[in-house]
Amino acid sequence: MTSTLKISALTKRFGDLAALGGVSLTVAPGERVALLGHNGAGKSTLMKIILGLIPATGGEVTICDAAPGSPAARRAVAYLPENVAFHPALTGEEQIRHYLSLRGESPSLAMGLLEKVGLGQAARRRIGTYSKGMRQRVGLAQALIGNPRLLVLDEPTSGLDPVSRREFYALLDDLAAQGASILLSSHALTEVEARTDRILILSRGRLVAEGTLSDLRRRADLPVTMHVTARNGYAPDIARALPGAILVDGALHLTCAQTEKLETLGRIAGLGDKVADLEVLPPSLEDLYSHFSQQGAQ
Numbered sequence: 001m002t003s004t005l006k007i008s009a010l011t012k013r014f015g016d017l018a019a020l021g022g023v024s025l026t027v028a029p030g031e032r033v034a035l036l037g038h039n040g041a042g043k044s045t046l047m048k049i050i051l052g053l054i055p056a057t058g059g060e061v062t063i064c065d066a067a068p069g070s071p072a073a074r075r076a077v078a079y080l081p082e083n084v085a086f087h088p089a090l091t092g093e094e095q096i097r098h099y100l101s102l103r104g105e106s107p108s109l110a111m112g113l114l115e116k117v118g119l120g121q122a123a124r125r126r127i128g129t130y131s132k133g134m135r136q137r138v139g140l141a142q143a144l145i146g147n148p149r150l151l152v153l154d155e156p157t158s159g160l161d162p163v164s165r166r167e168f169y170a171l172l173d174d175l176a177a178q179g180a181s182i183l184l185s186s187h188a189l190t191e192v193e194a195r196t197d198r199i200l201i202l203s204r205g206r207l208v209a210e211g212t213l214s215d216l217r218r219r220a221d222l223p224v225t226m227h228v229t230a231r232n233g234y235a236p237d238i239a240r241a242l243p244g245a246i247l248v249d250g251a252l253h254l255t256c257a258q259t260e261k262l263e264t265l266g267r268i269a270g271l272g273d274k275v276a277d278l279e280v281l282p283p284s285l286e287d288l289y290s291h292f293s294q295q296g297a298q
């Protein structure tokens, strides 16, 4: 399968500052990729280069085999900024008709696009009356003009409530299922953990980790946490059997290395009826993110 986006040894300097230092990555058709990084890590710089808004200092970027900013790349890529701004006096339909005309497409496609993002009912209301989630959907409808192969989304769900976030990701899932590639930046790690296929972590302009959540877990080799709830009166027995466990809110908490996980589970299983419940908590994306970002900062 050919990649929608290919980046190799990309560098960008602003004077003395190396905003990107040798970034290489690919995004396949239908893949949903999250780009994570602290403020100033280089996420926006990377997106601007992909969009052809600023030139790279070195390295190579292609979107569907075309150079960023070329007519072919501009047709293939769409962008949704964090805070979309539309004319409040226009209706959703009028706004999208306007963008379609600017792109040389038929304005009659507007309703279809708005229906695709769940705004069919509200299409004839003024955007000034829309919620933030609805405005973000107008932004997505605008980004979908011309069936882009790559969607670049800069913190697309920031400021949205949990239900709107879930609905927004469901829309992205549908687009990815139809073959669109999605590259999105986010600081909301929990939602990214569940809704993307691959994670990229940028730290000070360098890609310090890349892979699926399970790849990153394997590579980071962070300890696993277990919470063991004892049946009435058995907490001391369990504490004796699990050295290092500490009592927190009625449950015994312990951590062990990945390599000791199965042996520890065996010891807990051996306690039989003394155990009322067990929770095994693998490292979260937040744990992995701080692990890799710290490594990158060293």
Ligand SMILES: Nc1ncnc2c1ncn2[C@@H]1O[C@H](COP(=O)(O)OP(=O)(O)OP(=O)(O)O)[C@@H](O)[C@H]1O
Binding pocket: 014, 017, 019, 037, 038, 039, 040, 041, 042, 043, 044, 045, 046
């Ligand atoms: N036009 C510019 N001139 C000089 N320095 C810049 C310019 N644009 C970005 N930088 C610097 O490049 C680095 C990367 O910035 P960038 O905006 O890409 O980070 P980011 O990861 O998008 O951060 P945030 O999460 O805050 O948006 C920062 O140190 C920033 O100050």
